[in-house]
Amino acid sequence: MRRFVVVGHRAVTSSNFNLNDLCGSAGRLDVLLRCINSVFFLSHDLRRDAELYLIFKGEPDPPKTIKFVGNELKYLNPDERSTAALIRNALMKKIKKSEIRSTPGIYISRNNFEDTIEKLANISKLIYLREDGKPFDQKETDQDYTFVLGDDRNLSKEEEGILKKFQPEIISLGPISYHSDHCITILNWLLDQNTNPYESK
């Protein structure tokens, strides 16, 4: 299983946003939508061995976490607008204590960044993607990884402090700084090389 956590620092926590303005009124929701695409889409298929946790920290009602479970997902299309409509459905849900299913494979909860990281630290190896990290060297092919990224902004000092309590490995994709969704695409491909190496063709 491969897991990704992306922090939406300004991502709106109300369903009352405009599908025609996903960058502005929705707090750079467009970045998160592209991350969803990168985590799950293969050509004419979805990655069933993947999960994504999007942390919504924007106004008016933070925090909320929307979880995507690859082997349950339905109704996911690759374009931004239709995925935004699925997010809007999830944000319409009234959440009390526990996680609620919105549509197949999509769950919303009151979990914050720390709740999410703590839970994932128990079941997987945490990887923090940061420009000054070391190259990703995937030694254990059966390892469960959780990759943690910011949206268009890096993790805040506070978020970094929380993450570091759980002793993540800090890795980098090289000297160039990439969009979060592009990082996810590259990481997925790197992981694929071990599970489906060229040599086995």
Next chain:
Amino acid sequence: MRRFVVVGHRAVTSSNFNLNDLCGSAGRLDVLLRCINSVFFLSHDLRRDAELYLIFKGEPDPPKTIKFVGNELKYLNPDERSTAALIRNALMKKIKKSEIRSTPGIYISRNNFEDTIEKLANISKLIYLREDGKPFDQKETDQDYTFVLGDDRNLSKEEEGILKKFQPEIISLGPISYHSDHCITILNWLLDQNTNPYESK
């Protein structure tokens, strides 16, 4: 310079499409929009050493080619909708014989797939991305590459025939089949490893 050619088999050739329905009414324009993002976007920067040629083959007025020149591009945002508006502007232009500039860095012409490939074969090494190709091994770091891909459909037999006249190298990113925009992101990253290797950090 790195160049990409993506064939939009059904991509509309009129500006009369709905920005709220980029998958359906616009002939899977959404796929091409994500390719634009993958070719050019870096974190808080654009790739200036990149060009993209989108071949529009859909109704009502094919063929048209829209060219994107990295070192001239302006007004490009990462989200699908705003990039679709730039495409719409280009498709509004009345094209006669020669290429016309629509907005900075974006040009539209009557060139078809063969015109485009023939021109690029003269100035770069053609690479055809296909599932049964060999792994991409970038030997010459100063090589100018042109990568040729389909949209959500592979190249047709006819397109493949045209391309093969120019003796492309056929490469693959492994046994898994990826979306075109994801392929571009991975190829850009692989090329970055030579121009900005980890070792130089």
